[in-house]
Amino acid sequence: MKSWPYFPNQILSSPDTGRHEMDERFMLRLVLLREELGFPLIVTSAYRSPQHNAKVGGRSRSAHLAGRAVDIAISGDKAHRLVRMALMLGFTGIGIRQRGDFRSRYVHVDDLDKAPGIPRPTIWSY
Numbered sequence: 001m002k003s004w005p006y007f008p009n010q011i012l013s014s015p016d017t018g019r020h021e022m023d024e025r026f027m028l029r030l031v032l033l034r035e036e037l038g039f040p041l042i043v044t045s046a047y048r049s050p051q052h053n054a055k056v057g058g059r060s061r062s063a064h065l066a067g068r069a070v071d072i073a074i075s076g077d078k079a080h081r082l083v084r085m086a087l088m089l090g091f092t093g094i095g096i097r098q099r100g101d102f103r104s105r106y107v108h109v110d111d112l113d114k115a116p117g118i119p120r121p122t123i124w125s126y
């Protein structure tokens with residue numbers, strides 16, 4: 001596993017295996033996002049093994065399986081800044097959950113390429 005600044009391997013790994021296969025180009029973009037924002041990003045889900053993805057109800061073609069997505073716990077003005085910067089930096093998939101208690105609010109970012117069954121760029125809500 002390659003190591004990255006700001007995001008320890010434990011945070012990036014699938015909880016069931018303790019390993020990750022994060023995509024290098026995605027991680028370069030994520031590190032840039034972190035540096036541009038200038039505040040810590042709390043990653044709640046990154047790489048997922050197929051088994052873990054099924055367990056958490058992830059879609060079968062989830063970007064998490066490819067190591068090309070993270071979910072970030074964030075709300076309020078920081079969520080606004082995150083989404084704006086993610087769009088500027090070329091993330092192509094942005095999923096937003098910003099309802100209910102702030103502790104359940106998060107933003108998903110990925111950089112999947114457009115392909116059959118994978119509409120990109122896109123944005124959605126949970």
Ligand SMILES: [Zn+2]
Nearest residue numbers: 069070071108
């Ligand atoms: Zn996600």
